[in-house]
Amino acid sequence: VDVSRELRIPTMEHTTVLPVYADGTAFIPEDLIEAKTLSFVTLDSEDNIEERYALNRSSLHEYNKSRELNGHTTPNSFATKGGKFKVFPLPKVKDKIVNGQPVNDAVVGHLELSYYILPITINDPDENNWVLLLSPDIYFYGGLMHSYRYIRDYDGAQFWEQKYISAINKLQGSVNIAAWAGGPIVVGV
Numbered sequence: 226v227d228v229s230r231e232l233r234i235p236t237m238e239h240t241t242v243l244p245v246y247a248d249g250t251a252f253i254p255e256d257l258i259e260a261k262t263l264s265f266v267t268l269d270s271e272d273n274i275e276e277r278y279a280l281n282r283s284s285l286h287e288y289n290k291s292r293e294l295n296g297h298t299t300p301n302s303f304a305t306k307g308g309k310f311k312v313f314p315l316p317k318v319k320d321k322i323v324n325g326q327p328v329n330d331a332v333v334g335h336l337e338l339s340y341y342i343l344p345i346t347i348n349d350p351d352e353n354n355w356v357l358l359l360s361p362d363i364y365f366y367g368g369l370m371h372s373y374r375y376i377r378d379y380d381g382a383q384f385w386e387q388k389y390i391s392a393i394n395k396l397q398g399s400v401n402i403a404a405w406a407g408g409p410i411v412v413g414v
Contacts, residue, residue: 236355245334261339
């Protein structure tokens with residue numbers, strides 16, 4: 226768990242398409258650590274993305290206030306509540322109405338979510354994941370850090386925590402250098 230709080234590397238990036246139901250709800254994936262982008266998308270008949278509209282984060286108060294499309298053709302905002310994205314304003318769902326109410330399990334659109342995922346949990350000695358493959362010292366130092374805390378040797382725990390943090394920073398640093406080709410980040414004016 227510590228690793229997922231500290232690292233943000235390409236191996237952790239994942240993109241998925243989520244259905245949006247008639248009440249504006251889309252379920253947040255359980256392996257999400259941090260969202261990168263969230264867009265409302267239209268799909269063709271083969272489920273390929275045709276158009277993409279960036280969504281802005283807003284409050285649940287705004288969701289409750291502006292659920293109808295007022296001149297908009299697509300949703301432009303989202304809020305979160307209890308493991309769900311709430312997208313708004315909602316697209317018209319004439320064909321998804323029964324007795325004047327939207328059918329809540331009817332899919333009215335899709336979201337494309339790019340996000341950072343949790344590392345795969347290792348349960349078997351023969352298994353591995355990307356952390357173990359890229360930087361096994363993170364597990365080694367993290368295990369020692371937690372072991373020393375368990376036996377209440379806080380000086381030893383602090384020593385191994387420094388090694389652990391150094392291993393995480395080394396991996397994150399090498400990924401950052403590779404992403405920017407070793408050059409400084411320059412912002413044009």
